[in-house]
Amino acid sequence: MAEASRTSEARRDAVFGRWVVFSPARSRRPTDLKSHAPTNPSPGDGDAPRPSCPFCLGREPECAPEIFRVPAPDTPGEAPSPWRIRVIENLFPALRRDAEPPAPEEEPADVGECAVRGFGFHDVVIETPRHDVRLWDLDAEGVRDVLLAYARRVQQLSEHRAVKYVQVFKNHGASAGASMAHSHSQMLGTPFVPPSVTSRLNCMKEVFERTGKCSLCEIQSKDSLVSETPNFLAIVPFGASYPFEMWIIPRQHGSYFHEIDQDKALDLGSLLKSMLQKLCKQLNDPPFNYMVHSAPFGIASSCLPYTHWFLQIVPQLSVIGGFEMGSGCYINPVFPEDAAKILREIDCS
């Protein structure tokens, strides 16, 4: 298992069908260029309450319209807060809810060049009223409520005929793309099925046709476990594209994240919290993204046996280069088994 003694290996995973090159020796290469490693905001940056942050309690009028809020529970001895979580419209939406949705007959063919009006939904989930609180500083119930807010909003969007998929994601830290420091996540409801969703479903379908099994149900026995709860596994996947990438997978087969119930959401909330704490502790509060991978709305029932939702967490530890951009194949200097061992052993209690 000693990192340095390992030689390279290439692996293909059974979910995205992507090749990854594992190469521990790569991490020893020199650099004569500055700012190679992405820098997270300097310590304290993003922690200090910002008088100008529109996501903070009391600045609600500076935000785009609210969609719903989760009221704060009464905590004895603390000043009551009018809300705990807010789901709001993104003030600078990539896709616009006020654009005309494509009529059924305008829907693009399966193949070839096409263009559709920029209809869609782009929402922000403000995870806490406080500027200095990070998602994993909340208690498990607090994280549960964030997850349930995602689920509720996805459910609402699923009822819109022209929305084909909702991508739920979180950016933390400037090098992970975040422009706002206040703890938040986003979701984008798109009038098309995004490319990675199509290729993931195609890959899982092929595996299912060949083996009769769902790739993600199968993972339980093979991949490197970091932690587990009654309903979920946290693993470093066999074909992790990024160092210390983790997947949280429901044990029970299910296509749609937004069908999660209260109990499972609490279980997931506590696991997500502890995985983010581990990352923060091991990698010194790295920039990271997480993404919920679910199924497109309204898929045929024949697709249900091989669609299995999960959550992917990716710390941003290096800049990708032309090889990855061109080939779609990533070079990962850390073997999943080694990353999992390190993550398993971090004590966050």
Place this chain on the structure above:
Amino acid sequence: MAEASRTSEARRDAVFGRWVVFSPARSRRPTDLKSHAPTNPSPGDGDAPRPSCPFCLGREPECAPEIFRVPAPDTPGEAPSPWRIRVIENLFPALRRDAEPPAPEEEPADVGECAVRGFGFHDVVIETPRHDVRLWDLDAEGVRDVLLAYARRVQQLSEHRAVKYVQVFKNHGASAGASMAHSHSQMLGTPFVPPSVTSRLNCMKEVFERTGKCSLCEIQSKDSLVSETPNFLAIVPFGASYPFEMWIIPRQHGSYFHEIDQDKALDLGSLLKSMLQKLCKQLNDPPFNYMVHSAPFGIASSCLPYTHWFLQIVPQLSVIGGFEMGSGCYINPVFPEDAAKILREIDCS
């Protein structure tokens, strides 16, 4: 055409089959996080000759073994240089030429999880002996010779049974992944066909089956022209994933980059030089990558009608976030037509 008045639009291209969201309004969003825009090495960084750079003239012994060199032409009045271009082994290879290549019977199935030993070739092309010269500072003949060095090395690697694809790429600037400032490019010969190559070929195949046409032959009439030469077009593609992304496409249909001849390489060299000059001038020497997209070796002759090589240039102007990582769909704040107009009008003479 006024940027601000445009609303969003989603487009799918006919080469990668990827959806992209164009959203000019997104570029107006605020940020309270520092280092959001990737920074290129500060001016002068990378320009000053470095006494410690192993890619510089005279430091050849500090490099991994040379594969071949291109001798320098005699320039009257200048001290002769023993070489103009060197193709060398990467000292920290992601894949190793000394690993055992997979035997034909060990080759992975088309579907599902698999692992192969880390066999492959990882080479570096040192484009100039001088630390302070960038690729586009060379004359067209100099750029031609770099392209011909790529082609010659790809040709050599194509003769190895176990090499399925060679990804040629260049990283310029720290935010584009470069760890070395001295002008260079790289190539990786892989024992598998990388994921983006497979999906590109699948997409072009589907288009061909539906229309009888090669997606890249068709592009000539539709996409936004930046510049052209007798043999090549430089365009901003209809479905550009990145702001100011450009593609250089041979007019004549052909599957393999490495079959380029001297004349076409000179033509391409002069066009590539002027496109890089335009980027450097318009975007203030941005970090960028370029990638050659060619065909896997030994494809069936039935694939030849829809495989068409091209070169993609991508300036790195923003950090991607969880939406792009999760969905594979990019948000591009600059419409291709607008980018092409700006790039067309820059005068680099």
